[in-house]
Amino acid sequence: MIELQWLIPLLPFLAALMVHLLSARLGKRVARLSVGINWLVVIIATFQLVSYIAGDSGPEWMGLASGWGSLQLDPLSAIMALVVSGISLVVHIYSIRYMIEEPGYGRFFMLLDLMTGSILLMVMAGDLITLLIAWHLIGVILYFLLAHNTEPPTAQRYAFWTFITYRLGDLPLVLAAVILFQTYGALDFPTLFERIAAMPDARMVMDLPVTGTVAFLVALSAFAKSAQFPLHTWLPxxxxxxTPVSALMHAGIVNAGGIIINRFAPVFVHSGEILHLLFIVGLVTALIGSVLMLTQNDIKKSLGYSTMGQMGFMIMETGAGAFALAIFHLIAHGLFKGTMFLGAGNVIGSARKHDGVPNDPLYEFLVERKSAPARLPWLIIGAVTLIVPLIILVMAHAWVAEDFFQKQGAIVLLFFGWITGVQVLFATHRLDTENPLRMMALIILSFALIVVGYSFVGHTFENFLYPDAAFRTALYTAAGIDAVTFDMLVVLLALIVVFGWMGAYLTKVRRQRVDEGHSNARLTLYSLFSREFYVADVYDRMTASLLDLSKRLNVWFKWS
Amino acid sequence: MTGLLIILAAFFLPLFPASLVFNRLAAGIDHPMARLALFVIWPQIGVALLVWGDVAPAGPVLATWATLSALFYAFRMLTVREVGRWAAMLASSAWPLVWLFAMQAPSEVALVAFTLAMTAAPVLMLLVRDALARRLEAAYTGLHGGLARDLPRLSGVIVVATLAAMALPLFPGFFALLAVLSGATLSVAIGVLLVWLLWSWAGARLLQATVFGPRSGPIAADLPLSTTWMVAGLIVVIVAAGLLWTGGAV
Structure with missing residues (x-):
């Protein structure tokens, strides 16, 4: 079965070569060749996943030589191979017509195939060097895909930003690989992870812990690839x-951070502090991404910041010890965001002709912010919105895992789920409808269905990805903090949320007075949001200074 | 004697300030073949000095000196616009890494092969320089941009040569850098990674100013198909040699 695994990354590379060689002869028909080969990849990936689930043989590994050049077949590689090849196939099919009038049609499909092959190689790599090769290739090919239209200076500028950020992310992973090789003397993952489990407390120069240092470097790499603050500026x-590249990037490439963290889970399980760092960086990124998403007036840029927020949430999940959930999240987000990007062009196109928005109560409520006069007593609604989501969430989680209260990470995610549920219920209870009670009941039913479905699927997925229950518990334990601090943080967070709700309510009720009282603070916030926290400006200034210094040195040394 | 040989070798496996000699020499030679010969032979003289003199470079001072030299030239590459000088600075940044590799006491063959791996990209950039100068009268980046539109074959060669200069997979530079890093101390490894990052930055700037952007400059003929195939063949040989040399291991 592992022999078939080789075909999955090799076929797209073969497709790229054939597209390049035959594009002059076949013209636009060359795209069909590329799509055909990608269909084959999806079929093989599906077969591999089904065989893995049906079989009982466990993970397999196969190398071409003694050193590097190996692949593995395990739950992570099997599921991600199907997801990546599936999304890539959709993007390929979409591009056949979308790119038809663009110059460099064959080149585009060649690059798309190279990218698909590189991502597949990354998710299936069985050793450090194969992983590094794929990791490097992804950034380079993305640069050429983003710069596909070779002339517009803005496209070149942002492709360049992406490339440099990705290079920044490549190098920590190289250093992590070097440290692992120097300490444990192995390149292939099975041997490497075995030795790490046997000797997790190994120390390196300056008495630094090897696992902690490696986890930190892998995290840095993931931050750059998955647009975590402050390495996010390239994404929006x-x-x-x-557009197909945007879809592939937001649905697949940007998820690389979550995949690499999961791949190195046997390292992170011994690095609690780094898991906390992941949680904090993810949280900050999720907040900033979401805030900036709300302030954009360009649909694609808004989607870009939305992806940033989602990536933050994904990294945060790994920081909470919910590694499998992060993969589940990135798959769900990839499918959802890919669809949105592929549909964005049509939405823009139709909106230019006519807005096409039905003037119904939902539109008035969501867009024009016109709510119906309160029909249900607000106190009852308040109590319902606070309690019902909590009951649903607790019951759903207790159903799938009785011991979830022992896992801090699960409680954190439960807490966020609760806030989301409350927001949904409270925000919609004033929607203009003939039967408000029926509407509220339907909303609660929908919420319950989503939560139960998500909990069940999430739990099943976790068991598939990490079948070893002890390892799952160890991840949650590593991500935990002492109980008192944890409880205090939860209370603090709850207070912040409650004050946030109160602030939002006061702003609405006493709009005039609040506006006057906080005009300076609001202006500062406005300028921060509109300049996107000045992060890109700081990078621009730093870049200019470094280039200036380089130029001066060259002049001093007469270009020799 | 050993100290003298090391100082002498510092001119050929250039360490700053001895590297100024090589850069002046490279800038002063006009004939393309002579310049190519200089790039191939110059570092091998340094290797020969180390091998024949049985010099085993060692010590943190030499390692730091080599790393800083490599960093110094990599940083200066960012703002060099003449492609010939760019290639010379790339060589001046890559060859000091031979010292770091030599400190791991490799075999003579491995040392020669490593030096060749570090020479491949500068040589490819010299070929690019000559191709540009022949068509556009000067090989200055930023002077005639947007070549991808009218000169796709030449642009392809520029892209591949620049990727080799950035030491990206599967070019020999990638495996050579991994070989250096596998035996490096943490501080040296960080220095080498910074060099790698600067090469990437400089390479991307070179591509931005030649291949990409709006087309400007005189009308020029693209690279003939036969020449393109020859260059492609050369690149395949370089990549295959790099892969064979690493032998499937670091």
Missing amino acids: YTMEGP
């Missing part, structure tokens, strides 16, 4: 590239 600006 890469909309100048072709």
